[in-house]
Amino acid sequence: MNIIKNLKTLHAEIKFLKKINKKIGLIPTMGNLHDGHIKLILLAKKYSDIVIVSIFINPMQFNNLLDLEKYPRSFDQDCMILKNNKVDILFFPTINEIYPSGIENQTFITVPKLSNIVEGKARPGHFQGVTTVIAKLFNVIQPNFSFFGEKDYQQLLIIKKLVKELNYMIKIISLPTIRSKNGLALSSRNNNLNSQEIKTAPYLYLIIKKTAKQVIKEDSDIIINIINSSRTLLFKKGFSIDIFNIYDYQTLDVLFKKKKKMIILASVWLGQTRLIDNKKIFID
CATH class of the missing domain: 3.30.1300.10 (Pantoate-beta-alanine ligase, C-terminal domain)
Known part of the structure; x- marks a missing residue:
């Protein structure tokens, strides 16, 4: 597995993969991977020649600093899971790599209405953070497919709308919520x-x-x-x-x-x- 931490190296790799006509599948994550992510990887392998997983705990989508600090981090374990499941590329950027001018100065993308109701009303600015970072990943990686779980259903709808209205040539493929035996959604x-x-x-x-x-x-x-x-x-x-x-x-x-x-x-x-x-x- 190739671990890439900066955009320059990622650009070069994507350029090469596009040149040899590889179909790229992207799974955006915030790490702390579980069986739900593994199911997404297996699904991505059915559609893609190259599977890329990104791990980035995106501060822009947290409106509570304590929630951001508490978010579980397990990079070494995540790498083992990705290697065992034969993921081709892990993109693991720093905050400065994604937001070089700082979050407060970052150009952002907002999907109207859907981002401001339900979960968006309870967590103002959350979906703006999601759509901004997803758009940046789409721009850099240029995947043919991107894979998301249906547990975050509102997020899934928003990303589909983003893809349609910004004319991305990306097929969004979703996976039903993966649950433990007692019915609890994996998270x-x-x-x-x-x-x-x-x-x-x-x-x-x-x-x-x-x-x-x-x-x-x-x-x-x-x-x-x-x-x-x-x-x-x-x-x-x-x-x-x-x-x-x-x-x-x-x-x-x-x-x-x-x-x-x-x-x-x-x-x-x-x-x-x-x-x-x-x-x-x-x-x-």
């Missing part, structure tokens, strides 16, 4: 949970699934009572709720009546750890 932030919180955390998805079943079975189109009941259950289990609602599958507008394609989006705190999850609800 680097799970490492911050203590032993009691690890036992409690799976209830988030259990309650999400229960909510989805109730929405499908409910004769009435009105869904607010189901949502309120689910929020109460989460509270009783010890979760503090930022977001728990049913949204339009594409626009992420809050729904008060059932539609054919919906999605439950949840962002909750368990102790000092913020967990996100979702579930699609498709009604024939």
